[in-house]
Amino acid sequence: MAAEDKARSPCVSICALDERDMCIGCQRTGDEILRWTSMTNCERKAVLVKVAEREQMVAL
Numbered sequence: 001m002a003a004e005d006k007a008r009s010p011c012v013s014i015c016a017l018d019e020r021d022m023c024i025g026c027q028r029t030g031d032e033i034l035r036w037t038s039m040t041n042c043e044r045k046a047v048l049v050k051v052a053e054r055e056q057m058v059a060l
Contacts (some may be wrong), residue, residue, distance in 0.1 A: 007044035009036060010051050027054040 014025030021030045028036075032047050039047070 005041070007041050007048055010048060022054070027051045027058070 010026040010028065012025045014023075016024050017030055018024055022028070023030075023033060026033075028047060028051060032050075036044065036047070
């Protein structure tokens with residue numbers, strides 16, 4: 001797999017979990033953050049879709 005095809009972490013170095021166990025910086029759950037390095041690229045892309053959905057909810 002080419003490096004440009006690999007899903008990049010959404011981490012923005014603002015690491016703090018809220019009361020819902022959601023990072024206020026990257027919108028991943030604590031579990032998603034912990035498992036990120038062991039996820040397949042397909043799993044990572046699925047998390048990124050969820051992150052985008054969560055960001056839309058925060059923006060409302």
